[in-house]
Amino acid sequence: MVATMNISLPEKLKRFVDRRVKAGGYGSHSEYLRELVRKDEEAASVQALRELIREGLESAPGPTWEELKRELTGKPLRKKAQRR
Numbered sequence: 887m888v889a890t891m892n893i894s895l896p897e898k899l900k901r902f903v904d905r906r907v908k909a910g911g912y913g914s915h916s917e918y919l920r921e922l923v924r925k926d927e928e929a930a931s932v933q934a935l936r937e938l939i940r941e942g943l944e945s946a947p948g949p950t951w952e953e954l955k956r957e958l959t960g961k962p963l964r965k966k967a968q969r970r
Contacts (some may be wrong), residue, residue: 893919 895903903915912918949957 903918906912907915907918910918912921955961
């Protein structure tokens with residue numbers, strides 16, 4: 887489903903959009919604005935991912951894989967075999 891949205895722009899911005907539509911090969915003003923919104927949405931997603939990565943890097947280290955397996959299975963840690 888496509889929703890309709892009307893926007894008001896000052897004349898200077900409307901002329902800018904007109905030029906961008908022609909120069910960018912867009913079929914309409916709507917195509918140009920949809921592209922801007924998609925790019926902004928992608929930028930917001932990238933920023934959110936960067937924030938999650940930063941939080942992860944700043945957090946304390948988690949348990950090791952062996953510790954997680956022990957916790958999930960209830961089995962004690964396996965001792966490594968000694969080499970002879």
